[in-house]
Amino acid sequence: MQDFYPTRTSSPQPMIKRREPIIHGGAGFLSQQQLQRYERDGFLVIEDFLPPSETQQFLRDLDAYQQDSTFIQRPEVIAEPNEQSIRSIFAIHTLSERFKTLVRDQRLLSLARQITGDDVYVHQSRLNDKPAFVGKGFNWHSDFETWHAEDGMPAMRAFSVSIMLTDNQPHNGPLMLIPGSHRWFVPTMGKTPANNWQTSLKNQQIGVPDAESLRELTAGVDSEQAVPGVHVPSSKAGSLLIFDCNVLHASSDNLSPWPRRNLFFVYNSIHNRLQAPFAADRPRPEYLATREPVALRAADARSVTKA
Amino acid sequence: MQDFYPTRTSSPQPMIKRREPIIHGGAGFLSQQQLQRYERDGFLVIEDFLPPSETQQFLRDLDAYQQDSTFIQRPEVIAEPNEQSIRSIFAIHTLSERFKTLVRDQRLLSLARQITGDDVYVHQSRLNDKPAFVGKGFNWHSDFETWHAEDGMPAMRAFSVSIMLTDNQPHNGPLMLIPGSHRWFVPTMGKTPANNWQTSLKNQQIGVPDAESLRELTAGVDSEQAVPGVHVPSSKAGSLLIFDCNVLHASSDNLSPWPRRNLFFVYNSIHNRLQAPFAADRPRPEYLATREPVALRAADARSVTKA
Numbered sequence: 001m002q003d004f005y006p007t008r009t010s011s012p013q014p015m016i017k018r019r020e021p022i023i024h025g026g027a028g029f030l031s032q033q034q035l036q037r038y039e040r041d042g043f044l045v046i047e048d049f050l051p052p053s054e055t056q057q058f059l060r061d062l063d064a065y066q067q068d069s070t071f072i073q074r075p076e077v078i079a080e081p082n083e084q085s086i087r088s089i090f091a092i093h094t095l096s097e098r099f100k101t102l103v104r105d106q107r108l109l110s111l112a113r114q115i116t117g118d119d120v121y122v123h124q125s126r127l128n129d130k131p132a133f134v135g136k137g138f139n140w141h142s143d144f145e146t147w148h149a150e151d152g153m154p155a156m157r158a159f160s161v162s163i164m165l166t167d168n169q170p171h172n173g174p175l176m177l178i179p180g181s182h183r184w185f186v187p188t189m190g191k192t193p194a195n196n197w198q199t200s201l202k203n204q205q206i207g208v209p210d211a212e213s214l215r216e217l218t219a220g221v222d223s224e225q226a227v228p229g230v231h232v233p234s235s236k237a238g239s240l241l242i243f244d245c246n247v248l249h250a251s252s253d254n255l256s257p258w259p260r261r262n263l264f265f266v267y268n269s270i271h272n273r274l275q276a277p278f279a280a281d282r283p284r285p286e287y288l289a290t291r292e293p294v295a296l297r298a299a300d301a302r303s304v305t306k307a
Numbered sequence: 308m309q310d311f312y313p314t315r316t317s318s319p320q321p322m323i324k325r326r327e328p329i330i331h332g333g334a335g336f337l338s339q340q341q342l343q344r345y346e347r348d349g350f351l352v353i354e355d356f357l358p359p360s361e362t363q364q365f366l367r368d369l370d371a372y373q374q375d376s377t378f379i380q381r382p383e384v385i386a387e388p389n390e391q392s393i394r395s396i397f398a399i400h401t402l403s404e405r406f407k408t409l410v411r412d413q414r415l416l417s418l419a420r421q422i423t424g425d426d427v428y429v430h431q432s433r434l435n436d437k438p439a440f441v442g443k444g445f446n447w448h449s450d451f452e453t454w455h456a457e458d459g460m461p462a463m464r465a466f467s468v469s470i471m472l473t474d475n476q477p478h479n480g481p482l483m484l485i486p487g488s489h490r491w492f493v494p495t496m497g498k499t500p501a502n503n504w505q506t507s508l509k510n511q512q513i514g515v516p517d518a519e520s521l522r523e524l525t526a527g528v529d530s531e532q533a534v535p536g537v538h539v540p541s542s543k544a545g546s547l548l549i550f551d552c553n554v555l556h557a558s559s560d561n562l563s564p565w566p567r568r569n570l571f572f573v574y575n576s577i578h579n580r581l582q583a584p585f586a587a588d589r590p591r592p593e594y595l596a597t598r599e600p601v602a603l604r605a606a607d608a609r610s611v612t613k614a
Contacts, residue, residue, distance in 0.1 A: 133518055137560065170477035171537040176562065211440055215564045230478040230563055252559040253444065255483065256537055257522045 001275050005185045007149050008206065008279035013187040015213055020156040022182065022244060024117025024269075029110035038115070041226050042182030042247035045233045049107075049240035055165045061096060062127060062165075062261065065089065076287045078201045085131040088201060091287040093125040093265065103265050104299035108161060111242065112296075115159050116269040121293035123147070123158055123268040129261050130173050135254035137173055139204045140214060142186065143266070144245040146200075146207050149192055149279035151289035153245075156182075158268035162241040165261040169234055173254035175241065175262075177233075180226030181217040182247040186210070192280040197288060209248065217248060270295050308582050312492045314456050315513065315586035320494040322520055327463040329489065329551060331424025331576075336417035345422070348533050349489030349554035352540045356414075356547035362472045368403060369434065369472075369568065372396065383594045385508045392438040395508060398594040400432040400572065410572050411606035415468060418549065419603075422466050423576040428600035430454070430465055430575040436568050437480050442561035444480055446511045447521060449493065450573070451552040453507075453514050456499060456586035458596035460552075463489075465575035469548040472568040476541055480561035482548065482569075484540075487533030488524040489554040493517070499587040504595060516555065524555060577602050 004019055022039045030038070038044040065071045066086060072079055078088040089095070093103040102108075103122055112120045124147075129135075143160065147153040168174040186209040193199075196206055220228025233241060243249065245266075254260050274291050277283055283291065311326055329346045337345070345351040372378045373393060379386055385395040396402070400410040409415075410429055419427045431454075436442075450467065454460040475481040493516040500506075503513055527535025540548060550556065552573075561567050581598050584590055590598065 133521075137562065140562065169537075170481070170539040170541070171483045171559075173559070174477070176478045211564065214440075218564050230476075232477040234477070250562050252478075252480070252562060255444065255447065255557045255559060257518065257525050 001154060003278050005148050005187070005278070007145055007187040008192050009187050009189055010191070012189060012210065015216075016185040016187065018156060018183050018185060018246065023115060024157065025114040028114040029107045030114055035114060038242060038244075041179040041231070043177050043179070043241060043243035045235055046240040046242070047235065048238055050163060050238040052238060055237045057098065058165050058263070059261065061098060062129065075285065080131065080134055081136055081202055082134055085134055086129050087136070089127045089129070091125060092127050092263065093122055099125075101299045102163075104296050106298040108265070108267075109296055109298050112159075112267040116157050116267065118157070118269040118271055119295040120267040121270055121290060121295055123153070123266040123290055124288060125263075125265045127261065127263050129259060130251075130254040131259050132254065132257050135173055135260065136203070137252045138250055139208050140248055140250040141204055141207055141209070142246045142248055145186070145188060147245065147289065149207065150196065150277050150284055152275035152277045152283065153268065153272065154275055155272050156244070156246050157272040158245040158266060160243050160245065160264055160266045162243070163263040164235055164237055164239045164241070165263060166237050166259060167235070168239070168260060168262070170232060172256040172258055172260040173252045174232050174234065174260070175249055175251050177231050177243065178214070178217050178248040179231050180220060180228065182244040184217060184221070185246060186213045186217075186248070194281055196280065197284050214248070268293070308461060310585050311462075312455050312494070312585070314452055314494040315499050316494050316496055317498070319496060319517065322523075323492040323494065325463060325490050325492060325553065330422060331464065332421040335421040336414045337421055342421060345549060345551075348486040348538070350484050350486070350548060350550035352542055353547040353549070354542065355545055357470060357545040359545060362544045364405065365472050365570070366568065368405060369436065382592065387438065387441055388443055388509055389441055392441055393436050394442070395436070396434040398432060399434050399570065400429055406432075408606045409470075411603050413605040415572070415574075416603055416605050419574040423464050423574065425464070425576040425578055426602040427574040428577055428597060428602055430460070430573040430597055431595060432570075432572045434568065434570050436566060437558075437561040438566050439561065439564050442480055442567065443510070444559040445557055446515050447555055447557040448511055448514055448516070449553045449555055452493070452495060454552065454596065456514065457503065457584050457591055459582035459584045459590065460575065460579065461582055462579050463551070463553050464579040465552040465573060467550050467552065467571055467573045469550070470570040471542055471544055471546045471548070472570060473544050473566060474542070475546070475567060475569070477539060479563040479565055479567040480559045481539050481541065481567070482556055482558050484538050484550065485521070485524050485555040486538050487527060487535065489551040491524060491528070492553060493520045493524075493555070501588060503587065504591050521555070575600070
């Protein structure tokens with residue numbers, strides 16, 4: 001299969017204009033105005049997506065995982081560099097009926113069809129639990145760059161939703177995004193080491209765009225009306241952030257006395273299934289990247305507290 | 308001399324209620340309302356303190372220092388952990404006539420008298436130049452805790468001003484402060500190592516308050532009406548931040564493509580001069596802590612561009 005987005009190169013390469021549309025579908029849960037905004041910026045925040053009763057139920061579930069001392073040793077669980085706190089839990093939508101129901105929320109599947117124009121499956125799901133005081137940040141990256149290089153995702157027909165289980169504020173290491181950056185693919189330099197994900201999920205070094213491209217994109221190169229710069233959504237627990245697979249983002253350490261806990265679900269078009277990795281020796285484990293897609297059907301009940 | 312604020316202890320110690328008033332003086336550059344706010348929160352932001360022509364002149368001065376490759380080897384200059392970028396320049400008010408004039412700005416000396424009720428001298432001055440991408444943060448600390456332990460500052464009759472030379476925004480590692488925390492002294496644990504400042508100015512480990520005290524103070528223990536939590540002033544270049552010597556603060560890494568450059572001047576009452584360090588073997592160098600105070604007299608002209 002032809003590689004339209006070569007990356008992990010041995011010499012600096014220019015940015016590549018995105019080939020795929022950002023929005024593939026039509027009407028649904030998102031209004032026309034919301035879709036336009038998402039198309040322009042590469043992300044969109046929707047407040048009050050989950051009521052407090054539901055976010056608190058999920059936090060209780062996560063507390064239970066934290067208190068289970070064997071849990072951190074599971075392969076799906078990535079520890080903080082200090083090795084004592086949970087940084088990420090992957091494949092979280094397979095952990096309980098409640099998460100399984102949430103990933104099939106009718107509203108999420110409706111907007112997934114609007115964005116991808118297709119049936120979707122869960123390419124990846126995770127909880128990023130950035131613990132108080134010790135939670136470390138994430139360097140600048142495009143998710144698609146990793147999924148293309150290390151998982152073999154051929155095209156940009158995927159996106160993420162982040163459901164904020166705690167408030168995301170300037171002081172607890174919130175997500176920072178570069179509006180308009182989703183229109184450009186930034187090839188990164190350096191060969192992917194074997195089992196790169198074992199270190200990259202703690203502290204990413206490979207797959208980080210160069211400083212010059214970051215400067216260009218934050219200055220707003222061909223950003224089609226997106227306001228250039230860096231945007232830091234400051235949102236209450238229960239908010240939903242929808243973001244394109246190729247929008248550049250990063251986050252700082254959490255120095256605050258409060259954890260910052262966000263759920264992430266990645267939806268991919270059923271017609272964009274994974275190939276051999278484009279820039280890695282072998283695929284990552286199934287819990288990081290689904291290779292046997294099953295199209296999602298909407299859950300019966302919206303309320304996850306009933307699950 | 309009696310030590311009212313024992314710190315760097317070998318066992319956990321409870322917080323100590325501040326003995327000194329926060330405001331010692333009367334009318335001056337700050338309005339009564341501004342003084343009340345400063346007294347309540349422990350800090351205050353004043354927008355448009357310097358016009359763009361002046362902040363840009365200072366930035367040009369700093370660029371010249373950056374471009375001088377021998378400059379980073381000076382003892383007053385602290386490098387980032389990567390050793391290639393400037394993190395801090397101390398004693399900056401002695402570097403040029405322009406900085407010397409700014410530290411004597413009539414408005415600054417007026418508010419210094421309002422706060423300390425006394426003649427003041429420069430206990431310390433510095434530029435914190437948090438460079439783009441690689442600028443590292445500062446862990447939680449009270450400046451007074453360090454100045455008391457390592458410099459021998461006896462009482463809380465000092466404060467800092469931070470003059471923002473670039474915009475301070477949520478994404479470039481801005482200062483985070485805990486409103487009301489200036490009313491409590493948090494003793495920290497651990498003996499001060501010899502020459503601690505050589506590492507602490509890059510990455511502070513000793514002198515960091517415990518998690519429980521940080522949780523209590525952000526929850527608003529006896530904070531006299533200060534809104535509890537963590538406050539992150541988001542201010543334009545040219546703004547002035549005034550903050551008490553004992554207010555707890557921290558800052559995150561700067562992951563943005565822009566430097567975050569702030570000037571800091573610390574004013575101390577001439578009657579609060581340094582003693583032997585209260586919790587260190589020997590005093591830090593003169594460029595970190597002035598031991599021979601000279602009371603400041605206001606500069607003739609306000610405009611530093613004329614200097």
